[in-house]
Amino acid sequence: MKRLYALLIVGLVVVAAASLLVGEATLTPAQYLAALRDPHSIPAEVVWGLRTPRFFAAALVGAALGLAGAVMQGLLRNPLADPGVLGVSAFAGLGAALMIVLGGAVIPGGVEAAALAGALLAGGLLTIMAARFPEAEVLILFGIGLSSFGGALTALVFNLSPNPFTTAEVLSWLMGSVDNRSWTDLAKAIGPMLVGAGLCAYAGRGLLMLTLGEETAQTSGLPMRRLRIAAVAGAALLTGASVALAGVIGFIGIAAPHMVRRAAGEDAERILLPSALAGATLLALADLIARLIPTDQPLRLGVMSALLGAPLFVLAAWRAARSWRE
């Protein structure tokens, strides 16, 4: 465990350093020195005003999605669950799309609030289901239904959207990005993320108990109902705040826990913090790669993370299928 944390922190620091040193503008060593010395210089503006918040946005969103994924997987006892699979991301995206089409984008924070509201709506529905039906299968099927419905409603929004510019704006949001995120944007996301992380930490021992299945957990003496609700609500808050900050970004919730599962001893509670750290590193790295690849159009982070994450999803599915056959 200690080695895992050391490795994850070193990885994150390396990616952080690279994120500050690499970008569209190539700075000389002298200019980096200037950035350190004079906070009002242009290099300082590039490093501290553009690159640093961009790195933190990617890392925060990655951490939130990694943690939300680990929580969903523990809750459903399935290494392929994540907020995307369960429809939370789809509803957050729907909220944002609806707000943009209705012209709410001119209201400061309007789109973000709509994304958070969408995630909380999906999370609320999942929470009601989680309280009524403790079986993991019910929640998975319900989540898949929710995800499809969110997707269908978003398509409807596209369909009825008044002009191609709005459509492009919605599409751009749904592709996910941390480009041009300011410290103010970050500050708005951090509150719901912290509350979500707190709920997830509280739910941890319940997730571990679920290793034994629903019935044993239910009779274990832990307040499973409350812990289950905390897990769903926490994951919804983390996802909603992530979509609000960076749009829809998939697969981090599956990839991050997958990377650290073995090192964390497959423990559904102890995997939470490493998953958050791995998610932060992964998404910051994906953003760095997206910036390094020279393309005419800037590569979108959501596209990049899906390109990296989807093969990992297939790998995870393959491994899980093999272990189920044993």
Next chain:
Amino acid sequence: MTPLLELIDASVQLGGRAVAQSASLRVHSGEVVGVIGPNGAGKTSLIRAALGLLPLAQGAALLGGDPVAGLSPQARAARSGYLPQGGRIAWGIEAWRLASLGAPDLPAAQARQVALVALEEVGAAHLAGRSVFGLSGGEQSRVLLARLLATRAPLLVCDEPVANLDPAAQLETLACLRGRAAAGAGVLVTLHDLNLAFAACDRLVVMQGARIVADAPPHQALTPQRIRDAFGLAATVVEGPYGPLLALEGPRRAHADL
């Protein structure tokens, strides 16, 4: 003395069908009570209702004298431990950690100690550091039994704990439960092996068609007549070297005499 578990005239509906009807049952400290019956007779539903996992359509389910529906999760766990049938383990954590989940009320170090003692008790001390995914089905069953023992509950409820075990492991599992009963626990266990039930239980509850048709010491509960009625088997009690045994014969096929 207040029974550890009591069902009074309990009926359970599942999907519009009665899976238990007017069932009454008591388990006291120090006894091993076996529940037997053909598949679908309602054994698991009866147990789940007694633990408050299924709502009663009628009657009452008490744990330690109080209605189970009114107990907090902690209070229920303090009064009963449950080992469900065919428990599937979701993640490959170490065996001792799995066993220690029986004691979520204790601080980590103490829970570990309780888990190690329980693993010793089920003869699985050597597996403590292994991932449960690397264990055979029988070894996993032992670790799950250790988790049940780690609850330290006065009432242990086991649903088919020997279903996947070889004969020696079956006897060891029942010996473990008998040991706990000798130490004062009450044990309620469902079994399919009539001879095992005959030998290991103080009392047998026979279920047939969602009803309890007998509740008596083994030799009174499992008469040849009742075995024929409930299981469709011909049975003879034979004096074996270690006690009475049931010699069973399958149902005669209609065409056998042709």
